[in-house]
Amino acid sequence: MKAATVSQLKKELSFRSPGELLELCLRLSKFKKENKELLTYLLFESLDEEEYIQNIKTEIDLEFNAINTKNFFFIKKSVRKILRNIKKYSRYSLKKETEAELLLYFCSKLKDFKPSIKRNTTLLNLYQRQLVAVKKIISALHEDLQYDYELEVEELEGI
Known part of the structure; x- marks a missing residue:
């Protein structure tokens, strides 16, 4: 931003x-x-919260593309930085829907990341902690939104 x-x-x-x-x-x-x-x-x-979310998703895409994949040390460091930025942008918004959507997007990008995060315990634990955080956020939302987001979470849990 x-x-x-x-x-x-x-x-x-x-x-x-x-x-x-x-x-x-x-x-x-x-x-x-x-x-x-x-x-x-x-x-x-x-x-315009939707445009704000789209801008952050674009930034997340750019940051994931810029990650140095030569070893897991650099990957972990970059992933933590991306997550820090997401948390910061979520604090600005103060809307739980925005935070849930950004964390779900982060998790989907991390799940599809190459090399696979399955090969690194730290990244896998970070991924699982974010899924737990998303579930907690989702539980405070409206029922219709809960259902939609829970479908995404179930898809992401099948790592």
């Missing part, structure tokens, strides 16, 4: 009410280096 320039942020903030500004600032104060990215999400991307 590319952060907006300071002038773009300033321009967008000028259109907000004082109450909205206060709420944005309080939420912004909870973060440190990601302030600009969070503000970009709140001002520009929160209105």
Whole structure:
């Protein structure tokens, strides 16, 4: 996700009410280096959550393609970085549906990754922990969404 320039942020903030500004600032104060990215999400991307998810999925694809597959040390390091970014973007959104969808996408990419994660215990454990986390998130969602996401989880569990 590319952060907006300071002038773009300033321009967008000028259109907000004082109450909205206060709420944005309080939420912004909870973060440190990601302030600009969070503000970009709140001002520009929160209105279209589907596009936000698609942008992150595209970024995940690029990061998976850039992984050095020469040995599992580099693979583990890169996969952890991707997961860290997903968690960060999920925190910006605060929507459980977004977090579930991103983690499911991450798990599907990891499952299809070559060389296979079955050959490395650490990666396999990381994959299984993410599936458990997704199940926990899904349990808090609406029943219709639960059913759809649970079908995806069952498909991913057959590793």
